[in-house]
Amino acid sequence: MHVIYGGTFDPIHHGHLRLALEVGDSLGVERVDLVPCHIPPHRGDTGAGAEQRLELIRLAIDGESALGLDERELRRAGASYTADTLRQLRSELGRDEPLVMVVGTDAFAAFDRWREWRDIPELAHIVVVRRPGADLAPGSEAQRLVRERQAQSPQALWQQPSGLVLELDPPLLEISATGIRQCIADGRSPRYLTPDAVWQRIQALGLYGACPDRRV
Numbered sequence: 001m002h003v004i005y006g007g008t009f010d011p012i013h014h015g016h017l018r019l020a021l022e023v024g025d026s027l028g029v030e031r032v033d034l035v036p037c038h039i040p041p042h043r044g045d046t047g048a049g050a051e052q053r054l055e056l057i058r059l060a061i062d063g064e065s066a067l068g069l070d071e072r073e074l075r076r077a078g079a080s081y082t083a084d085t086l087r088q089l090r091s092e093l094g095r096d097e098p099l100v101m102v103v104g105t106d107a108f109a110a111f112d113r114w115r116e117w118r119d120i121p122e123l124a125h126i127v128v129v130r131r132p133g134a135d136l137a138p139g140s141e142a143q144r145l146v147r148e149r150q151a152q153s154p155q156a157l158w159q160q161p162s163g164l165v166l167e168l169d170p171p172l173l174e175i176s177a178t179g180i181r182q183c184i185a186d187g188r189s190p191r192y193l194t195p196d197a198v199w200q201r202i203q204a205l206g207l208y209g210a211c212p213d214r215r216v
């Protein structure tokens with residue numbers, strides 16, 4: 001089974017890292033690959049450039065064998081559409097290997113606005129992680145997909161290559177990249193929200209309004 005977890009990761013934080021470990025444990029896989037967006041299709045400019053976000057992820061997962069980094073979206077020009085990423089992976093993995101994408105309910109709520117979203121369940125399973133305050137709207141396409149394709153257990157995802165939606169409700173850390181960017185812009189330290197190595201590099205690069213001369 002191949003598991004990917006996509007995001008803007010602007011910047012990566014302990015909420016992302018913890019979630020990836022929780023999902024990997026629940027599914028029984030050895031590794032979850034983080035897939036940073038190059039150009040997010042759905043939001044404005046990022047605070048840090050693609051290569052900078054990538055560098056921060058490398059620092060965050062250094063020495064952690066349960067987390068990997070898949071750089072394919074950064075190597076592709078233009079907006080990073082998930083359907084393109086899954087299609088590429090499917091052709092590499094062959095048609096029988098289970099492929100899983102992980103997404104929080106905040107991002108999945110707008111699933112029917114993703115490019116070629118109807119193709120995605122044919123390419124991969126979807127693990128939807130329930131995030132507090134981001135329930136799927138009743139009657140939405142996202143909720144319909146969860147109902148119609150619901151997997152009864154993580155084991156079910158091992159039995160077929162794609163097509164199921166598994167809801168997970170692991171303990172989550174209430175951390176957001178927006179909160180971290182705001183904290184730094186306000187001149188406060190985001191320590192303990194993101195790995196120390198990430199925060200040190202953010203300061204050294206002066207990202208998100210961090211002042212390189214005033215290390216905290």
Ligand SMILES: Nc1ncnc2c1ncn2[C@@H]1O[C@H](COP(=O)(O)OP(=O)(O)OP(=O)(O)O)[C@@H](O)[C@H]1O
Nearest residue numbers: 007008009015019103104107172173175176177178
């Ligand atoms: N604290 C968290 N715990 C679990 N999942 C999270 C957490 N933060 C983000 N996610 C999930 O990680 C994926 C990537 O999220 P993203 O990179 O947008 O992070 P974010 O912290 O939500 O960023 P921003 O605040 O800029 O929107 C999404 O599927 C999102 O639901």
Ligand SMILES: O=C(O)c1ccc[n+]([C@@H]2O[C@H](COP(=O)([O-])O)[C@@H](O)[C@H]2O)c1
Nearest residue numbers: 006007008041042081082083107114115
């Ligand atoms: O493919 C799309 O059209 C699409 C639209 C919105 C979001 N996504 C993906 O959803 C993932 C989470 O997005 P975000 O905004 O929470 O970082 C990330 O991998 C995005 O590429 C993908």
